[in-house]
Amino acid sequence: MTTLAFLGLGAMGDPMAAHLATYARAHGHRVLVWNRTAAKAGAHAATHGTHPATLEEAAAADVIFTCLPTSAEVDEVMHQMRPHLRPGATWVDCTSGHPDAATRQAAELAAHGVTFLDAPVSGGTVGAQQGRLTVMVGGDAAAMDAARPHLAFADKVVHVGGTGAGFAVKAVNNALLGVTLWATGEGLAVLGRAGVNLGAALDVINASSGRSNASENLIPQRVLTREFPPTFALGLLAKDAGIAVDLTQGVQGSAPVIAQVAALLRAAQHVVGPAEDHTAALKLIEAMNAKEIL
Amino acid sequence: MTTLAFLGLGAMGDPMAAHLATYARAHGHRVLVWNRTAAKAGAHAATHGTHPATLEEAAAADVIFTCLPTSAEVDEVMHQMRPHLRPGATWVDCTSGHPDAATRQAAELAAHGVTFLDAPVSGGTVGAQQGRLTVMVGGDAAAMDAARPHLAFADKVVHVGGTGAGFAVKAVNNALLGVTLWATGEGLAVLGRAGVNLGAALDVINASSGRSNASENLIPQRVLTREFPPTFALGLLAKDAGIAVDLTQGVQGSAPVIAQVAALLRAAQHVVGPAEDHTAALKLIEAMNAKEIL
Amino acid sequence: MTTLAFLGLGAMGDPMAAHLATYARAHGHRVLVWNRTAAKAGAHAATHGTHPATLEEAAAADVIFTCLPTSAEVDEVMHQMRPHLRPGATWVDCTSGHPDAATRQAAELAAHGVTFLDAPVSGGTVGAQQGRLTVMVGGDAAAMDAARPHLAFADKVVHVGGTGAGFAVKAVNNALLGVTLWATGEGLAVLGRAGVNLGAALDVINASSGRSNASENLIPQRVLTREFPPTFALGLLAKDAGIAVDLTQGVQGSAPVIAQVAALLRAAQHVVGPAEDHTAALKLIEAMNAKEIL
Amino acid sequence: MTTLAFLGLGAMGDPMAAHLATYARAHGHRVLVWNRTAAKAGAHAATHGTHPATLEEAAAADVIFTCLPTSAEVDEVMHQMRPHLRPGATWVDCTSGHPDAATRQAAELAAHGVTFLDAPVSGGTVGAQQGRLTVMVGGDAAAMDAARPHLAFADKVVHVGGTGAGFAVKAVNNALLGVTLWATGEGLAVLGRAGVNLGAALDVINASSGRSNASENLIPQRVLTREFPPTFALGLLAKDAGIAVDLTQGVQGSAPVIAQVAALLRAAQHVVGPAEDHTAALKLIEAMNAKEIL
Structure with missing residues (x-):
């Protein structure tokens, strides 16, 4: 069973994680959710059948999605999760992040055997609700292809270059x-x-x-x-x-x-x-x- | 019989005048054409059944269209045509002209009983060839409504305000x-x-x-x-x-x-x-x- | 006896006209002053021995200075003064005017035999009070040389080019x-x-x-x-x-x-x-x- | 005896280090010089009585001056010198550096007991030759006061704020x-x-x-x-x-x-x-x- 973790249930992340839940149910995967304000994770679980998790638990997922305000918040959760990461996992950062942060974060994760993809989205809250976001991906193309099936919130995924190119x-x-x-x-x-x-x-x-x-x-x-x-x-x-x-x-x-x-x-x-x-x-x-x- | 004059047979004006010719034929109107390089007017007449005219002849038309590079060229032809204008006529300037020129030109024409409409077009050469231009009109709304049937090169005509507003x-x-x-x-x-x-x-x-x-x-x-x-x-x-x-x-x-x-x-x-x-x-x-x- | 007229007794013009008065007294010239608010002209006369005048009177001066907010105000007074101008006179416009206005005004004055110099000043109110303004002059260089002695408010006068160059x-x-x-x-x-x-x-x-x-x-x-x-x-x-x-x-x-x-x-x-x-x-x-x- | 080191003998640094040499001679101090192209250090020593040094030797100085193209070059020499620094020393960086680099460099040096001052200069090559540069200093004001006598190339030294404020x-x-x-x-x-x-x-x-x-x-x-x-x-x-x-x-x-x-x-x-x-x-x-x- 594949475990997917989604961190950041804001105006974009909440409906994105909902599409992830629908997809996971159909494929026998499990979806962990985390939010700074824990109540939002509880509400998401109650509505969509996802599982609230701590950062430590989320760190052990096969695919980790982040959708946070800026790269600074991604740095914070990454710092806490690093000791618990599973080699071979993929981190898909849907934050509208900073290319410089991507380079640094990719290097830090690589040291733990984890692949980083910068994968910000466009389409707004309407696109998120309809599961029709566009994802622009920087990083390893093969890792993107492997992660593609899990991007249940997207109808267009484009590889635009190396690490940071998506951002x-x-x-x-x-x-x-x-x-x-x-x-x-x-x-x-x-x-x-x-x-x-x-x-x-x-x-x-x-x-x-x-x-x-x-x-x-x-x-x-x-x-x-x-x-x-x-x-x-x-x-x-x-x-x-x-x-x-x-x-x-x-x-x-x-x-x-x-x-x-x-x-x-x-x-x-x-x-x-x-x-x-x-x-x-x-x-x-x-x-x-x-x-x-x- | 209504006489229409079209001045300026450039990349935009040539196909615009062609649509005018088709329309005029169907309604029993006559189309005069003028171009600084007279050969272009002759070619247009040969192809589209329009009539090459001098500026003096064109000045007597019921509706005068201009489609020239700038308001300066409109000033030049207007200067030569002014003595020969017919009261009650309408001048439709499709040039991408200057709002200040419009104010001045409208006042000069009004002194001869002629109504000026600034009526630049958008849609490019393709839109001109297809007769599907958008026309943005400044000036008297009733005069625009009266001239509307003759704008055979347009599929969208919008009144945007007083004189100069179109430009x-x-x-x-x-x-x-x-x-x-x-x-x-x-x-x-x-x-x-x-x-x-x-x-x-x-x-x-x-x-x-x-x-x-x-x-x-x-x-x-x-x-x-x-x-x-x-x-x-x-x-x-x-x-x-x-x-x-x-x-x-x-x-x-x-x-x-x-x-x-x-x-x-x-x-x-x-x-x-x-x-x-x-x-x-x-x-x-x-x-x-x-x-x-x- | 040379008659000098100064029009516009604002924050700059008032002390400039005062220096003109001192100079005129020493050379046997007469200084007329005009201001939109007539009381200011009366006060200037009382303090500096100048003579309040109507625009018609000022128009007959040998040298006319203007120091008004914009070229639009110069146009207004010029329109009223035109019929009364004296051929051979020089109009020195110290307004921070518009080069296009200078070209037009110079042509209009030339038709009356009057030479126009655009001659804006710099140095601020302190420079005006000290009579140490810099004047940048556009127009005929010989006319500038002839007017130079009268520029009693200046310690630096530079010819920068043809009509409008000063502005x-x-x-x-x-x-x-x-x-x-x-x-x-x-x-x-x-x-x-x-x-x-x-x-x-x-x-x-x-x-x-x-x-x-x-x-x-x-x-x-x-x-x-x-x-x-x-x-x-x-x-x-x-x-x-x-x-x-x-x-x-x-x-x-x-x-x-x-x-x-x-x-x-x-x-x-x-x-x-x-x-x-x-x-x-x-x-x-x-x-x-x-x-x-x- | 106080040892002063000057790193970077470019168009600015060369004459600055010359003034340092004159000052040091008068006060019994010793001046070490270093340049990426070693020949320039040799020439400086021959002309001004300074001492060419390796980065390791320069690292042991009481006051270290750097005057390099950008903060990146300062990072490079700092990296090599760090193991050899002497606690209690002061590093005066006259480079036109980056405020972010200053914050980082100051923290790194503090860990070795060395105080960092960002101290870029203005006055150009003429000011450097005349020893009349202006120095704008960020960092600890007391450290600046202590280093002030050694700034022999300056005639104006101004404390503008904390670390990075000078840059x-x-x-x-x-x-x-x-x-x-x-x-x-x-x-x-x-x-x-x-x-x-x-x-x-x-x-x-x-x-x-x-x-x-x-x-x-x-x-x-x-x-x-x-x-x-x-x-x-x-x-x-x-x-x-x-x-x-x-x-x-x-x-x-x-x-x-x-x-x-x-x-x-x-x-x-x-x-x-x-x-x-x-x-x-x-x-x-x-x-x-x-x-x-x-």
């Missing part, structure tokens, strides 16, 4: 989310000052060459409605854009636009609040233009 | 095209330096939140293939992004990301060449990162 | 003021978050290669003291940086850093208030970093 | 150097395109509020002369601006202008070449504007 792609993707969100917000604020009908403008942009996921989905659904539903925190988007900056620095690349947007998102985090939805970054643009986007 | 939305759309193109290029150049597989990275981004028209269509089709087919000139994209900057200045708005990208596109125009395809702007990013995007 | 240099200078102010503010906010002693840091920077007028004078005197004395309004600095952006656009140049700072200063104008001292732009940086600079 | 201030200073250099270059390129006399423009700016060390010294002496003398490498300036970016990231600060300039300097490094003088960054601006600055 790198995720950071760049989220930085581009930040860029499109911010720049579209700028454009709408300026058009608003010019007296243009913003709903009509967005309608046109979404039929034209300037369209993006931000213009097609996020701004109509979250900004123009003034709802800003808190599904992905502004502080986490600022963190991810910051990882893209770190990545750029690490390879001595030049990305002035991503760098500028990362700085503006950090500013929005301080001005608007880190726990607000990431689309609330546009409230800073509104202040900068003395104009609401509606 | 404003077009400028912002193209600025956003520039932002998404440039920022995605930056991200890929950095990932390339980090040794990530760029095709796989783009595949993931296009299934994720950072996707845009640039990441889904332009970069895979034009950059990764190294083809950079010259359908929309870099110099014109830089001009359009510059109009978005002017617009921002005119309303005392703040759009730091659009401003930065407009400056970088202008730099690319000088470094790479104004006649190159707009996607060739990424060659400057490649130089800035000492890394090809492929 | 252009002034706009770039003030944009650089904005860049150095803003960037030094950013650096200090970050150092403050890192727990560094900011007074000591500034002391070191001012002995090192990163120093500027902003770091040596403005920030120690106005920001670290939290006084922000309102001598040069934030709204005017944002306007001047905007002129540098317009200038860049007009020559198809690429200045991404100036463009970004101009956008951020405009944002600060909206967030902090246009009438605040220009150094109060750093209050936006403080909000963006959740950290006071002190 | 942080140096990074911000050099980032500001980069900002002023780049932005002034942009302004001049645009003025050049507008036909303004650049020498006159710079003369005016240097009498006005936009002036900086870059406008007053670097650009007139190195750029307008087209000499670009290679005293401080572009690659090192890009590295330092990058440290300021890392610092900003580390404290979750927001510095969009510094971030943008750091990215542009990195681009210049790739386009113009890392070994060129830092002022040659303006050659990229020239390409971006199709205009030489002269």
Whole structure:
């Protein structure tokens, strides 16, 4: 019997672990769950038939999934679990982590005979609930192929390069989310000052060459409605854009636009609040233009 | 019988005027065509049954369409045509023009009893050939409704505000095209330096939140293939992004990301060449990162 | 007897006209003064022996000085004065004006036989009071040489090019003021978050290669003291940086850093208030970093 | 007898160690010198009466100075010297190092009873030759006071905060150097395109509020002369601006202008070449504007 452990039952992790449970039931596997707030693990077990576990117990699993806020939290649980790891296991980190952390963590786990895959996901809470996430994987391709059947929460799994490459792609993707969100917000604020009908403008942009996921989905659904539903925190988007900056620095690349947007998102985090939805970054643009986007 | 005049038979205008001709034939209208290089008007007439005309003749039409490189060229033909305009006519300017020019031109035409609509289009040369362009219209809504049947090259016509609003939305759309193109290029150049597989990275981004028209269509089709087919000139994209900057200045708005990208596109125009395809702007990013995007 | 007219008795103009009065008295010239709020002209006359005048009277002067908030106000007075101008006169515009306006105004005045010089000043209110301003002049060099003796408020007069060049240099200078102010503010906010002693840091920077007028004078005197004395309004600095952006656009140049700072200063104008001292732009940086600079 | 060791005899270190030798002779101290290329140490000894030493010998000194390209080179020598360090010694690192490295290095040395001071210098090669450098010190203030007499190459020593604060201030200073250099270059390129006399423009700016060390010294002496003398490498300036970016990231600060300039300097490094003088960054601006600055 294969034992799978899932650590981190947040807005993404909870439904991901639920898909893991369904899959495990069908294949005779066992799913251990752990969460910093233990009550969430208990609730998950009651609802999905998973098994609450300590970090020590989870460390003995064949495949360990982590889905935590940042690489720092992964470091913490890894530190506690290291003495109890089972050689031959695979650690699949679905956190939106840091490429530098991946390199270090992979080396530490390798010393215990454990393979690390950085495997962040995209698709949001809706994708997690539907089990239709995209997973971008860095690390050993054969290890990814072996782990693939267990990625029950994914409908697209792509190997993008060596250790850290998954985190790198995720950071760049989220930085581009930040860029499109911010720049579209700028454009709408300026058009608003010019007296243009913003709903009509967005309608046109979404039929034209300037369209993006931000213009097609996020701004109509979250900004123009003034709802800003808190599904992905502004502080986490600022963190991810910051990882893209770190990545750029690490390879001595030049990305002035991503760098500028990362700085503006950090500013929005301080001005608007880190726990607000990431689309609330546009409230800073509104202040900068003395104009609401509606 | 209604007379329609179409001025400017470039990569966009030529197929647009062809759709006008088909429509006119079905409704018993007449289509005059004019082009700076007269041979193009003759060829259009031979192929599509339109009538080559002088500017003076075109000035007497009921509906005048212009589709020229910039508002400066529209000013030139308008200057020559003004004495010959017919009161009650409508001038539909499909140029990616300047909002300030629209205000001025509308006032000048109003003095001759002619209504000006700024009506730039999006959809590219493919959309023009298929007659499926999107038209964003600024000016009098009733005049737009009256002219709507003649917009035979469009499948979506949206009224976005008063005079100049159409040009404003077009400028912002193209600025956003520039932002998404440039920022995605930056991200890929950095990932390339980090040794990530760029095709796989783009595949993931296009299934994720950072996707845009640039990441889904332009970069895979034009950059990764190294083809950079010259359908929309870099110099014109830089001009359009510059109009978005002017617009921002005119309303005392703040759009730091659009401003930065407009400056970088202008730099690319000088470094790479104004006649190159707009996607060739990424060659400057490649130089800035000492890394090809492929 | 030569008649000199000075229009615009603001924080700069008032002491400039006072130096003109002293000079005129010594040379047997007459000084007319005009101000939108007439009481200021009366007070100036009472204190400095100048003569309050209507725009029509001022129009007949041999040399006309203007020192107004923007080129728009110069346009207004020029419109009223045009019918009354004296051929052979010289118009010296000390406003921080717009290069495009200079070209237009010079042409309009030339039609009346009047020579236009764009002649903005630097040195601040202290320099104006001491009569030690620097004047940067665009236009005809011989006309500048002829007017030079009358520039009693200046100790340095530099011919920088043709019509508009004076305004252009002034706009770039003030944009650089904005860049150095803003960037030094950013650096200090970050150092403050890192727990560094900011007074000591500034002391070191001012002995090192990163120093500027902003770091040596403005920030120690106005920001670290939290006084922000309102001598040069934030709204005017944002306007001047905007002129540098317009200038860049007009020559198809690429200045991404100036463009970004101009956008951020405009944002600060909206967030902090246009009438605040220009150094109060750093209050936006403080909000963006959740950290006071002190 | 006190033994002083100086490691790193580059363009800065060589004259610094010479001043150390003069001071040591007067006070009966001994100076050991080390350089990666041993011949330079031999030459220094021959000229200045210092003593070439191995890293093992240098490790036993009472005060160890390092002046190396980056913190990575300091790590290398520290790794080799660690077993031979003398408890009670002080390590004064004059490298333009990384604040994160300082924290780590200080902890490693503390374990051997050695105190680490980050003590980067400013003043350039001229300041080094004259023994008039400014030193910005992070770490224990009492240790700085004790080491102060040995800083024979300095005429200004400022304690700016705890461990890493010296490197942080140096990074911000050099980032500001980069900002002023780049932005002034942009302004001049645009003025050049507008036909303004650049020498006159710079003369005016240097009498006005936009002036900086870059406008007053670097650009007139190195750029307008087209000499670009290679005293401080572009690659090192890009590295330092990058440290300021890392610092900003580390404290979750927001510095969009510094971030943008750091990215542009990195681009210049790739386009113009890392070994060129830092002022040659303006050659990229020239390409971006199709205009030489002269």
